[in-house]
Amino acid sequence: MRSKFLGAVIVMVATSTIAVAQKVQFTEYDLANGLHVILHQDKSAPVVAVSVMYHVGSKNEDTARTGFAHFFEHLLFEGTDNIKRGEFDKIVSSNGGQANANTTQDRTYYYELFPSNQLELGLWLESERMFHPVINEIGVKTQNEVVKEEKRQRLDNQPYGKFADEMFKRLFAQHPYHWQPIGSMDHLDAAKLGEFKAFFKKYYVPNNAVLSIAGDIDIEKTKALVKAYFEEIPKGAPVVQPAIVERPLAHEIIDSVYDANIQIPAIIAAYRIPGSKTRESKVMEMISTILSGGGSSRLYKKMVDDKKNALQVAAFNYALEDYGAYITLALPNNNASLDSLLADIDEEVAVLQKDLISEADYQKIQNQFENNYVSANSKMLGVAENLADGYTYSKNTNRINEELDEIRSITREEIREAARKYLQKNQRVVLYYLPGK
Template identity: 70%
Template structure:
């Protein structure tokens, strides 16, 4: 089975180059289907903000759909839909990603839309006010009124006291309300520039023709000053931290344990992803089988590696069943972690998790948008190594059972973590 998976992981061929204005271009030609993904990844996220002016990067995810000198307000998405395409954007702590997926005969339109966003955006008071209300509504839906919506924010505030990962990408509504128009305009001029961006295109294109079109649409975008960013170093966590959060939107409490771990470019980050697969991926995983099936102590249990550029956060969590005490859930999770730290996982489990991770890789690259994003990620977050997308399966196969045990010992120690009690709000 594993050898079969290896053969399925096809190498992604690509061409890449830098334009004179600093825009990095990645092209993947695939004539399998008559579709093309046009994407731009800007290396700007909430970590590029400052205290008192948070939420700017996520705000621009919305604001740059407002319109341009050549696209009327509210028309951007209508143009995409009218030409058989789909589009969206998303923001993390580290980057903002915009994309369109079109029938390949609309390739030029995709290039024009993204060049307009980069070269001619209209950033005015009307757009800022309109999108401010949109962001506020999003925060109400996804954070303020969503069960456990503040979990990640509460975790990051504790484990990143100095680093700008301290605040969530959606930021502070008060900060956005108080910001002047000139501050939004300055943020755009600093970060949404060609030398801080990757144009990644995948699908039914002709490489030589695409290069000419890209020069036509993006060549006039002026180069900006190099982006200056210095990673804020956090002191190691040397004793267990404990905090409690109350949420009026929940009825069941939750307990979580979080460990600060290396960033996504570290090999250990991939090992920690494998550990989360062992512990909680599917009904046969260690935590699910023990806490949900066998002991019936938890309604839900899980773990995941929240991998970011500068650091990561390895998070375990559980919701109780039958009034099981939260400390009992934590103890049971810890017992499974100790097993990983003490014993090598079985050969069967080892092959299983390798297959699962490679299957995920293959599934992502089965769509042109997934290929475009993976190529951009490789360049942006792996020391300009676009080929990382082809090296990932090899990296997965290179991780040994001993590596898994050693990473569990190195990072998942009680003295290195935050234990968070996430409880229903008390009646006033």
């Protein structure tokens, strides 16, 4: 992820909120070139978020050319036919805005946050990125070094930085989730300029993108601006997403890895679960809250507060489009063994599989999830991204308004059933993450 903050003005006005019970109103339509457009009007603060989500991530890459999607996250800030190299961020900051981008296994997301009188500038910038990017040897070499430095800082030299890479390569044998978005530096070094241009031509096309705009806008005027800046961009060939089915894990996989950046070992267990589009994924998020959602959670109280055998303990749902990874982990305290930590976690999972959670705990979870929902949609950037997510993954933009009802409808029985079904010991990877030389 690019980590530049641009524009102090936005900080003061970007916190426009949506009332708890209020539905997110939006207008959506397609241009002739296939670009899906979503517009949300909120005049509570003079700010606008302009974003484009491309349905391309690391899962769309060739096995011999991993890291391309993340690489383009950086490369498409280099410049365009009408924006000089290195000027993109300067244009944004000089007009009181901020810009950033991020890449996952499933999509790449670019955005600008501006004072609302700069809406047209945001649309021009994103249309330039889509229509006129400059992809040349200078930009490729420059961003190759940027990505290498990012990998060194975030993964290679970061304590526990490689745990996701080590876990996913064991959890997924066939699916492209086998590798992480940052990919292989050797693959990027070996790639020719023509390969980068071909990747752009295939995936960064209007019919594989969602333009999502949220904030202080006039809908009809915004439609006219969108047409002016995006309608002439040529449609690309249809993009077909990979459809790879993983066989269920037949037995528990136990392995060890070594990390020279750590002094304290960790025990990590991961289970392959359904993807983010499913109801089960939300249920597994609730299980995470029960197990490790704050100081009153079951694992924290048991292992950190009472037994004091863990410095840290966590359980979380790594939700992706096709599958998810449900991960539990713990770091030992007072010379506790890793096996004892795993046993403690397994005991609490077994309780969830056997007994219904109490009504009080259930209501607490409901309140937490409702608060999280409101928080996620309390800023225009959050609204723009959540609207784009709904369409990109499910072709259902109204997903943003259905999520809260789904949360409220999940029962205690569903929570117990999900724990029984997906948190089986014979369907997991256990990783002993140990200090190395």
